[in-house]
Amino acid sequence: MADRRLSGKAAIVFGGGLNTGGPAGVSSIGATTARTFARHGAQVVVVDVDDAAADRTVAAITADGGTAVALVADVTDPEQVHRVVGEAVDHCGRLDVVQNTVGATRLGGVDELTLADWHRTLALNLDSVFLAAQATLPHLLERGGSMVNVSSTASIRWTGYPYPGYAAAKAGVNQLTRSLALQYADRGVRVNAVLAGLIDTPLVYQQLAGDSSVEQVRADRDAHSPTGRMGTAQDVADAALFLASDESRYVTGVLLPVDGGLSVRAA
Template sequence: MAEGRLAGKAAVVFGGGLNTGPGGVVSIGAASATTFARHGARVAVVDRDPEAAQRTVAAIGEDSGGAAVALVADVTDPGQVQRAVAQAVAHLGRIDVVQNTVGAARLGGLDELTLTDWHRTLALNLDTVFLAAQATMPHLLERGGSMVNVSSTASIRWTGYPYPGYAAAKAGVNQLTRSLALQYAARGVRVNAVLAGLIDTPLVYAQLGGEADDDQVRAERDVLSPTGRAGTAQDVADAALFLASDESRYVTGVLLPVDGGLAARAV
């Protein structure tokens, strides 16, 4: 893979903190941030966990020697988002790429979830994209740029997990992506989404595993995938790299499944 696909660009990755799970699996935001840096971008890593953000910056330094800065923000808080974006611009000088990765699932059916649970899920998975887009769009409009939103295959089909709030929120991310893509297409800003499928990340074991051990969780998800294996955070990061780069300069409003064919399977 050719290096330098984001050379000279500045990227902000919301939810970019590095967390690891069994077998060393990493989070999508961290994989994307390090991939962007490897391909020449200067990166602002935004996360509510300062240590996680610093771990990503350290990984970028070890991986590529790239320039990166760790910023702290709860992306459900408008004021903190605006502050983080201002800090990113102060460090990077500009913003060309934005990736919105913040999100998490909450299991439960209608008889288990409260209205508070529902609102929290929407805030974490949908409000964060809106707030980050609101704060960064003026900067993307200055030179044209790319926004990549991380959605989920759960936004378009049943994936075997009862998380209606998560599915609904990610469906909202899809339509927000399309709406922004068309609103700003003539002004040089592209907005696309990656629909992540059964991806092996730390959150899977923390939120979806239940009483099962790590090996069982992994094996069950492998079976659910048409390819016979779950994807990796790097699979999502590579797709995000394409959407962030000029190679996708005529691509906007796209909902790109990265799911091993899960979205195409009827059952």
């Protein structure tokens, strides 16, 4: 049985929908984190642009015996973000944990991407965190709370994929995390980021695999990891749980790699 580290707390997970676009048994970080928070006692609000994906996560949480509600919003639209945050607070009566998980890659060097591609990548990966912070901080400040931003090892090193917009956006998430952490440290709000490495999620097969088979993608990524295997969405969710819980009460402004050592390897 889970140790209920988030008992009595309310959490909103942006990008928490269960994506079914990958191989069987492969889950997205957002959905896995939402389920993990719920197993540890949190009321969870699952926000996703895809209503069916959000509903799938809520159904999984309910089947686990947890409590959750699904809301729909485009996290690049400020009006929609403020609306769902208001609905989340109305539903739960409070807000203690904010998880920003929305992210998407766009392959191509700067000689291949259009300015529209660049702007869209920044909007999805960086603007979404800014808008979520803008909407949720007033509620976190009421009683203190934790914000966890999902970044990437690509924000601090080359990972083998040509996606400069994604890398730049996630680097922006890192510094936004640090800035918010210091600005609100003396007001009871903690802000940290998880830098996900080679994680086995549906995004890999939808956006990075190209024409490669599932078996080839897995073999290549496993071989590239210092541990000899990719991580899982649960590995990231467990780190997020620590940062969301009171166990990390004196931890803020941290960029925590969950990457099997990839970020410290020279090549």
